[in-house]
Amino acid sequence: MAVRVVVADDQELVRAGFGMILGAQPDIEVVAEVGDGAAAVAAVREHRPDVVLLDIRMPVMDGIEAAGIVCAESDCKVLMLTTFDLDDYVYDALRAGASGFLLKDVRRDDLVHAVRVVAAGDSLLAPAVTRKLITEFVSRTAPRPAAPSAERLAVLTARERETLRLIARGLSNAEIAETMVVSEHTVKTHVSNVLTKLGLRDRVQAVIAAYETGLAVPGGPA
Template structure:
């Protein structure tokens, strides 16, 4: 079964290049292209793809707004494109529902791999990279008293909350398993349970939730 994709970028050559690379894969089908955010949203509504490859900066409706609309309306995964590795909009894009981001100068093989990973339900970013990214953007926000974790975290068991803290600090499943002295399978179960209970799509959203709630803070040691 093919992964169905919409490619959205206002630069025609970039859009066409990505589409050509992806459509050449036996397990990937580009069902539509879009030149701006509004067209991207319309294409997702019309074709119900598995994944939207979406540029952050586009006319009419930018990628962040488009990602928020698509994430709210459908189960379509969103993979963002950006020119810079610490684009000022990356944090907002992840918060809007994106499952990760790619640089526009990404290599062919890395592009294909990223699409497959995100389409399979995983977040693109490795835990350590995610932590650095979120810490960078949360540290720019005005300092204030640490807010208590919201009531939504009350649904988590002590082990699930501990797992969430470790995810937010950048630990992999293997590292969490070692720290908690449990199997990786048990950690995967904790991760799956906490994502379900909190209504989160993936580890990226879990990291954001942990930072924004004050459950963990940038620079906090594992």
């Protein structure tokens, strides 16, 4: 079954180019191309795609707000588009539920790969890259009223808390298994339990939760 995609960008050449590249793939179907955030939300509601590409800066409704609505209303995965590497909107986009980021000058093959990766339920950012990004933003971002409290982690077992802490350090499942001296299958079970119990979409969201609850500390052990 083809991966269904919505492309949202206020620059016509960008969205048309992305749409053409993705539409040429045998396993990807572009179901809509729109020019603003509100239209993107409407397209997701109408077409129920697997992935939506959202430009961060768009008229009517920006990509951050649109991402929050899409993630709250559906299982559609969100890929944010930006012209700035690690700009000030990245952290807000992650908290809204984005599964990854693409610069608009992304290579053709990387664009296609990104869509396939997030459609499969994975985060586009590698764990180590995710940790570096979140560390930077958390370390210079004031505590937010909506941030989850440490008490939220009480639903996790000791092993699950340790798994979450290691995810936030940027370790892969194989590395977590080696550190905890368990099988990789057991780690996958712990990761799944963490996401389910905390109501998180993916590993990116897990990293955010670890930092915002204080389980992981910016500048802590690598």
